[in-house]
Amino acid sequence: MAEFVIKMADERGRVLEQVERGYSSTEVQERFAQQGYLVYSVKPQGLLTGGQLSLGKRHVKLEQFVIFNQQFLTLLKAGLPVLTGLDLLIKRQPNAYLRSLLDNVRDRVKSGELLSQAFNAQAAFPKVYTTTLEAGEKSGNMEEVLTRYIAFQRLEMSFRKKLTASLVYPVLLITVVTFMLIFLVTYVVPEFAKLFENMNAKLPTPTIIMMAIGTTARDYFIWIAVGLVVGGILFWRWAKSDSGSALIDHALLRIPLIGSILLKYQVANFSRMMSTLLAGGLPLVAALETAGPAMSSSVIRQGLQTAVEEVRGGKPLSKCIEGQRVFPPLAIEMIEVGESTGALPGMLTSVAEFYEEDVQTALTAALSLIEPMILIVMAVVVGSVLISLYLPIFTLGSGLGQH
16 A cells, blocks of 8 residues: 545544555545545655655654653543543644644544544554554553553653764764865865966876865855755665665665664664563564564564564464574574563563663764774865865975075
């Protein structure tokens, strides 16, 4: 099924715009028309949607979603019905986008849809969340599964913040040096070129090359910038395709040190999701079908897709994952122990905790090596530019000294 952006109005006249999955634009339009909506347009979800640049589905921010779920759980524990709780939270929701989504959820629940179906229809909430809600509806224990999911969200948010904090300095360093290099090449070098032209001096080869680069960059700066933007967009589109994402994932996972960190991060994320879903009462196959597609790595995603079929056929999860040759041996061994003792959710939690800590340690060690390397590379590049600029002056100075 493909994704479509649908613009419509409900019975109150409110205009809504959201992403829906369907087999065709006609099928999506007919489906919502039958539900009583006035459909204005249905367009394929892509790079250009509605004349505006679209970089994919728009998701709710994790922090906002954590707060909403915490408040929703509190209202449910207080004994309020689901609809009443949604009404109260919608009135107090400061984010307009989340409020519009919750409006649609409330209207769908009023019309008879299950809460999990209403959230799933928005295409803006994690699949793990809607599956968790579905498990709570089937077991009749919505409060418990929501509590587990909120704990999962908080751990994920904390882990992301730690990773982001670790990467701030290297990114800032690269950004500052890059802008400085652009300034040198597009402004300083052309100014030196004018100076050397007036001197009518014979320039060394490195200086001539740098002058050519600088004047070209200055004269064609706009076209170069446009080319980089267009190239970036085309690369992004290719990276989102199945073939592109697979090639990039294979390349990233083979990079020494970085590939290991990326793999461990994915394993920790998968284990945390699986633990949450299994503890919420979901069967193993259903949990795999939910957690697998949520992985950002296409290599792991495809491996888990194959593992789902094997688990459905009766093979143990550890054996299925081992056959894909993606997961680390230690993770497979721990999962095997969890299966043999009947404590798979708890063991998956242990796997997640172990690899989350391992990622933090490995990332700290990697950054301690990468940061000096960035400084050395940038110093060599900037130093080469400056030396090529001042080399003619030194040559002229030595020539004058000889005279």
